[in-house]
Amino acid sequence: MTAMAETRPVPATAIADQLTEAIHEHRLQPGAKLREDEVCEIFGVSRTIVRQALRSLEFEGLLTIEKNRGAFVSKPTLKEAHEVFQARALLEPTTARAAAERASNADVALLEQHIQAEHVALDSDEPGLALKLSGDFHLEIARIADQHTIEQFLRQLISRSSLVIALYWRRRNALCESNAHHALLDSLRNRDGASAEELMKGHLLDIYSQLDLREREDGGTSLRDALKR
Amino acid sequence: MTAMAETRPVPATAIADQLTEAIHEHRLQPGAKLREDEVCEIFGVSRTIVRQALRSLEFEGLLTIEKNRGAFVSKPTLKEAHEVFQARALLEPTTARAAAERASNADVALLEQHIQAEHVALDSDEPGLALKLSGDFHLEIARIADQHTIEQFLRQLISRSSLVIALYWRRRNALCESNAHHALLDSLRNRDGASAEELMKGHLLDIYSQLDLREREDGGTSLRDALKR
DNA sequence: TAAGCGGATATTGTATACGATCCCATTCCG
C-alpha cells in the first residue's frame, strides 16, 4: 500500500507519519520495540533522522523512549486511559458545537466522503484502517471548528485512544458503529450546534463504556490477596 | 541565580528547562533568535544535545524552527492567542473543581507557599518571575486534580500564554492581581468544587480581557494606508 | 541444578566532520 522500501532519503516527518499510521492501524502493537538500525534500513536514512522521528512520536505519546534501551510503542496504563477520555470529554463537545456553527458545504461533503471510506474499510475487513479513519473524523471536526490548538491536542488524544483501544477493547470484532458519526454529520449539515455538542458527548461516553477499564490485579497483588484468605 | 556558565555536560532536558524558564520570565522575548553554537558554548555541550533541546521546545510551542534559518522564540498570532485562552477555558474550570474535591492539607499548604512566593516576586519588582510563578500555580492545580494528561496540555497552554502576555499585555506595569489565586485557594481549602470551577472560569476571563487582542494592521498595510492619504 | 559472575555482542548516546543553504556585502553592468 504505502511504500515499504524507500530508496531516497525521506524527511523525518514522513517517517514519523508512516510509523504513526502503522500504530494507529494496530500493525504495530503496544509494547513493540522499534530498533533504530532497523528503521534506518527500512527507510534508507541515517540514525540522525530516525532518532528525530522517534523523538517526535515520543512527544505525541505514541512511543516511550527508555534511556539506553530504545523506543517502544506506548502501553497506556488504566489511569492514562481514563485521563485520555476525560480530556476528550472536555474538549470535543464544545468543539463539535463550534464546527456545526461554522461548517461550510464543502466541509459537509468532505465528512460524507470520510464516513463512506470508513464503511468501505469495515466491509473489506480492515478494522485497523477503519479505526484510523474514525479518529481522523474527530480531527476533521476540530479542523472545521477552526481550532488549531485544540486540534493539536486532539491529535495526541486520539493517538493515545488508539493505543487504549488496542489494549482495553472488550470485543475485538464488534467495531465502533459509525451511526454516531452519521448523526453528527446530520447535525453539522443542519448547523445545529446544540445537537452536535450533545451527540459528541454521548458518542465519547459510548466509546468509553465499551472499554474494559476495570482495575485488574497484577501478579504481586493477586498473590498477596490469595494468601490473605 | 540559575547557573549561567555550566562547564559539565548537561542533559538536553536541563537545557530545555533553563531556556523555558528564561522565556517564561520574559528574559528572552518573542522573536529572539537562538543560535545553536551560542547555546552550545553557554552550556558546554555539543550541537547534538542543543538541537534536541530546541526541538523539544518547538513541540511545546515555545520556539519556532525555520528550516535552514534557525530557532526563534515563537510569536503567537492573534488567532493563536484567542485559541490558547479558549482551550484553557475548556480545560481549567473542570480541573479546578476536581482539584478542590481532592486537595489534601499538604496540597493547600503548598499552594499557600506558592502565593506567598508570588507576592515576594511582585514586591521585589521581578514581574517576570511573578508571571512564571503565576503560571505554575495553575499547573499545580492540575497536579492536585491528579490529571496528568491535562497537566501536560496545560503546560503548553501556559507557556503560550506567557508569550501572548509578552506580546499583547495592555499595561506593562499593572500585573495580574493575585486576589483571584487567593480566592481559588479558599475554595480548595473548603473543598468547594463548584466555587473553584466558577472562580477559575472568571479568572481566565479576567486575564483574557486584560489582553489587547484587537486586530491591528501590520507594517505593510499601515504603510499602504499612509501613502493613500 | 540454580544462582551468580564475566565477557562478548548488540544497541543506544554523543561528538564531530562534512555538505547544503542562506545571508549579506561587494561588484559589475545597464
Add this chain to the structure above:
DNA sequence: CGGAATGGGATCGTATACAATATCCGCTTA
C-alpha cells in the same frame, strides 16, 4: 546612480565515527 549578479562567511542539516551502556550467554561454584 540603481539594481541585479556573485562570492565569501556564517549557520543549519545530515551522516558517520566513537563512547557508554545494556543484554545475552556460557562458565563457574556452591
